[in-house]
Amino acid sequence: MAVLVAGGAGYIGSHMVDRLISEGYDVVVADNLSTGHRAAVHPQARFYEGDTRDAHFLDDLFAKEDIDAVIHMDAFSLVPESMKKPLKYFDNNVIGMIVLLEAMKRAGVKYVVFSSTAATYGNPERIPIHEADRKEPINPYGESKLMMEHIMKWVEQADGIHSVALRYFNAAGAKADGSIGEDHHPETHLIPIVLKVAAGQQDQLKIFGDDYDTPDGTNVRDYIHILDLADAHILAMEYLKQGHASDVFNLGSSTGFSNKEILDAARKVTGQEIPAEIAPRRGGDPDTLVADSSKAREVLGWKPKYDNVEDIIKTAWTWKQKHPNGYEDQ
Ligand code: UDP
Known part of the structure; x- marks a missing residue:
């Protein structure tokens, strides 16, 4: 069985793939290279160039590969761009999630770990932020991710696709040897x-x-190292495979x-x-x-190294x- 990393040519995705491969997983990458880089895709991952809003592309991929879990990292993620182009964000992020979940349903894939964000909270009611705190996004990026979380909640009930949403705070850093890293055009971080x-x-x-x-x-x-983020996804995926219900976790350094x-x-x-x-x-x-990240530490056993x-x-x-x-x- 293989893990599909949607967005595996991107900044977070490329580090995710690197961690999965070093832990012995078989990895498939789907990426439309709109912001990702072909050179960032790990040579041991099987690469499919295409868009996860394209149902035919996904059906073809799921027919060729024996995927048991999806790590979804191919949303757009820039707050300032989302303020200027909200429809671009709702299209790529929300519609992309719906098309992916429909394809997973057709292929019988039951697990998805999803990159969510601290931007779902908007201006938080208290610091540090707990998962159950008020969520009132103040930008379309955060709103699109919150919508994606809500969609997954109902899909679990109806279709038995279980998910973990990981609300990242500020992902930063690179693999320590400097072989992969952050490369956005334009760079806004x-x-x-x-x-x-x-x-x-x-x-x-x-x-x-x-x-x-x-x-x-x-x-x-709250800055968190990209490889610590990647580790949390592996723990979350294994947590779902053990039979746990869908859940949401903050990932930050606190x-x-x-x-x-x-x-x-x-x-x-x-x-x-x-x-x-x-x-x-x-x-x-x-x-x-x-973030208050104690839930991820306690429930998933997550121990950030940085x-x-x-x-x-x-x-x-x-x-x-x-x-x-x-x-x-x-
Ligand atoms: N920021 C800044 N100058 C820059 C880029 C970012 O002052 O050239 C600020 C930005 O306004 C925010 C913080 O840095 O307060 C983190 O922004 P970033 O875009 O890195 O991440 P975000 O928190 O938006 O996900």
């Missing part, structure tokens, strides 16, 4: 942009807003860092000055997002130094 400035590829960092309700006025986020603190940490790691200026708010950014943001930034810096232009160099 804080840590890779800070490292672009450190590498001299961008003049300065713009910090979007310093008048938020946080200790230093800049947004506070420690918040402000945008200014991330900049300081990156200056320390890289030894570079990293010029920065305060710019207007970006829109769609909650003040603070920090508990220090400088170590996380260090892995992203290794990738940046080895691949200054990302996968373009390969």
